[in-house]
Amino acid sequence: MTVMESKDFSYFFSDETNARKPSPLKTCIHLFHDPNIVFLGGGLPMSKYFPWDNLQIESPLPPFPKGIGASPSGSKEDTCHVTVKKNETTKAGETNDIPLSRSLQYGFSQGQPEFLSFVREHTDKIHKMQYADWDVLATAGNTSAWESTLRVFCNRGDTILAERFSFSASLYAAEAQGVNVFPVPLDEHGLIPEKLEEILDNWNPEAAKPKFLYTIPTGQNPTGSSLSDDRKTQIYRIAQKHDFLIIEDEPYYFLQMDAYEQDKSRRVQKNFSTTEEFVASMAKSFISIDTEGRVVRLDSFSKVLGPGTRLGWIVGSKQILDAYKMLHEMTIQNPSGFSQSIVAGTLNRWGQEGFLDWLIGLRREYNEKRDAAIDALYEYLPRSSFININPPIAGMFFTVNIDASAHPEFATTYKSDPELVEQAIYEKVVSSGVLVVPGKWFKSEGETQPPQPASSKAVSDPNNIFFRGTYAAVPLDKLRDGVRRLGDALYEVFGVAK
């Protein structure tokens, strides 16, 4: 089968990207590592003056039989030992380790070869890429990769699309760059393709079309929803029809779980006898259905290894990744060298299979926490028709959806304004000793100039408010206690008898 090359999407680039010249110094930096070259060309400190001689790291050993939370004892049986030396004994890419003399040096703005090769193989294993010229680029996590995305594609005044409720840091980053984030309705299954198409079919021809859709397909932040494979295919077709890119921000992709089963006696956790079975169980990604380089995928180790690694990667066409790389040469240069040495040293010893074993273990843990959170919500929240719980199938978040008009003082004290009810509940909940956050904090409200038809922003449930909580951050006993406090607050606010 012939595998196609990606299409040229450079017409989406921002003025900044189009104006950027390659840094001439970066074009010769690779020669620093050529033993035949006496390198007098750049301001690189000698690694002799890096004070670290080696890094000694211990992590649990795949297949993690005691669970991923068990600390390694230090013995050979359950501990993966990594020693990363300072000095290079081989050429870049020849061993699995990134010596400190290289990782702590300038250069390799795409990422260190040993890190990139692991991530490339992982990406192809999971997403089975469908076009030839794709690649990966190391990032300092998705927050930074998103900021880069805005700069690579957007000018002030441009419009992008996003789920009507989306990760507030992403929205604020766009807003600060003068980018309008036009909201697309979503439901408990994520962004609604029919609504997206309707918005674009009726797009005001006087306004520039959106350059891309920013979406969090799995365990969406803040709604906890996950897009089905069918919806993704529909959305991809709409992107082709209306010609825009898709940016999938996927830090929660590997926190996919079994569907919630309320009846505990019928609960069986899915067991995977092979890692292939696990991979086959994963939701389709947008990048996996992309045949033309229209999708840019932002991946992060934050939720699967640790946020402080500040390490992630972007998957996309080489043409698009080049634009990111040239930007990074002027901004982050590259993610932390320590981080790349530690993560690549660990993952290359665990191997692809070992990393998948880790992710399977993580899935098990999150299943348990999600179940505990949803069990507690059903136990402690008022069983009233105006309160709706959506058990998530991925990610870290649950939401409690409330019909604000059910509040006894909706029309009087709160003048039929659902956001005033939302604020009042938030204050009550916090004073009851638990923090869940109001959905309105995540609302995208951008508008084009001239504006879109009013019908494009119409929502079917204007009085629906919601609160986002997480089961990720606390142990199970605290989780139950927090949910109990939330329940008590809601009983009181809505005057429901227990």
Ligand SMILES: Cc1ncc(COP(=O)(O)O)c(C=O)c1O
């Ligand atoms: C949708 C989304 N994107 C990005 C991030 C941040 O990711 P990172 O730690 O990789 O910057 C988060 C969460 O913190 C998130 O929910």
